[in-house]
Amino acid sequence: MPVRDGSEQDLIMLLKAQDDQAFHEAVSTYTPGMLAVARFYLDPSTAEEVVQDCWVTVVDAIGKFEGRSGLKTWLHRIVANRCKNKLRSGKREVATDFSESLEPELAERFNATGRWDVPPRLQFHESADTLMENGALSDCLDKHLSALPETQRSALILYEAHQHKSEDVCNILDVSASNLRVLLHRARQKIFLMVETFQETGEC
Template sequence: MLISLSSLNVPDTLKLDEPGLVRALQSGDDQVFAAVMNWYSGSLLRLAMSYVPSRAVAEEVVQETWMGVFEGIHRFESRSSFKTWLFRILTNRAKTRGIRESRYEPSGLSTASPDADEGPSLEESLFVAEGSRMGHWKDPPHDWEPDTPERVLLSKECRAAIKTAIENLPAMQRQVMTLRDIEGVSSEEVCNILEISETNQRVLLHRARTRVRRELNPYVHGKNT
C-alpha cells in the first residue's frame, strides 16, 4: 500500500509504502511520526468516542494510544497492516477506559444477536450492493448538494442529523459503522480490530445503517413529501 505523506504536511517528495513507513517509525523519524499522528488522530478520536462518555476522555485515550505506538513500534512485525495494529491499540485502551468510566460494556457483542429486537428492518434494496459504493443509499438525501440558500440550510440540518444518528447508535453498531462507513476500513480489518466474527460485523453494520437511514428518511425523500 502506497502512503503519500505529502498530504500529511510532509514534503511532497517523501512517499513511503507501508514497510517504508514502519521502518521510518522504527528508526525514530520524528517528522514521519508527527505526520502519521496528524493523519490518524481524527479517525482514532471518532472511534474512541464510541467507548467513552466524553470527548475529553476520548482525547486522553488517543494520547495514550500514541504513547503505546511510540513504545511498541519496535515490536511491530507486520502480521497485520499498520492501520489495523494502530486501531487495535486504540480499542484496547478505549475498552479499559470505558469500563472505568462505566460507559462500555463487554456484553455489547450481544447487540449482534439475530434474535434481538431492533424494530422493523429496512429493505436491502435501499442500499447499493457489494462494490466500491457498498453501503451507500441508492437514493441519496436531496439536500446534500446545496445550490440555493434553502438547500444550504437543509444540507446543514441533514449533516447534523447524520452526526446525531450515529452518536445515538448502540456502542458496537457505532464502532462498526465508524470504521466501515466513515474510515473506510475493510470488513476483514474491522473483524480483526474489534475481535468479532464476520457474521457479527455484517449484522451490526446492517442494523447501524438501518437505524441511521430511518432517522434520515425526511431528508432522503424530501422534508415536504
C-alpha cells in the same frame, strides 16, 4: 482519508526513525479511526485519554512493528487492547443487543404477511458524492452518527469509513462475525431512515 498503499512503507520507515513530521502526519491520519475504536468501549473523554496515551506508547513501540498487519490495523489493536484492560480494571461491560436485525421503525412498515405496508417512498437518485455536497445533509449525518449506540457507530465507522475488512473489525472490537453483521445492518437502516426523512422534508 488519504490512501497510502505504497507510501505507507515510507511513513513507517520515517516513524521508526523518530521523524517529527511523520508523527504529525500519522497523528492526523490515524487518530479518527483510533478514536472510533476507543469510543466502542469507553465514554468520550476516557476514549480521548486512551488514544492520547496510545500515541505516546507508539513512539516507543513503533521500532518493534514488524509489518505483519497494516499500520492502521496495528494501531487500532493497540487501542482496543488498552481499552479492554481499562474495562477489566473498571469492571465495565459492553452491552449490546444482537437479537433484532430490523430497526423497530423499519419493522413497523411491514404488514402481518411480510409485505411492505409503507414502502420506501423515494428513490435516492443522487450519487453519494452529490449528496455529500449538501452541507445540511452532511451535518444531519453527523448528528445521527453521534446519536447511534457506540457499538453500531464504531462498527460502521471502522467498516465503512475506514474500510477495514470484517475479520479485522471483529478482531479489534471483539465481536463475532454474525454480531458484526447485525451491528452494520442496524446502523445502515438508521442512516437509510435518516436520508429518507431528509429527502422528503428537508429536515434532519
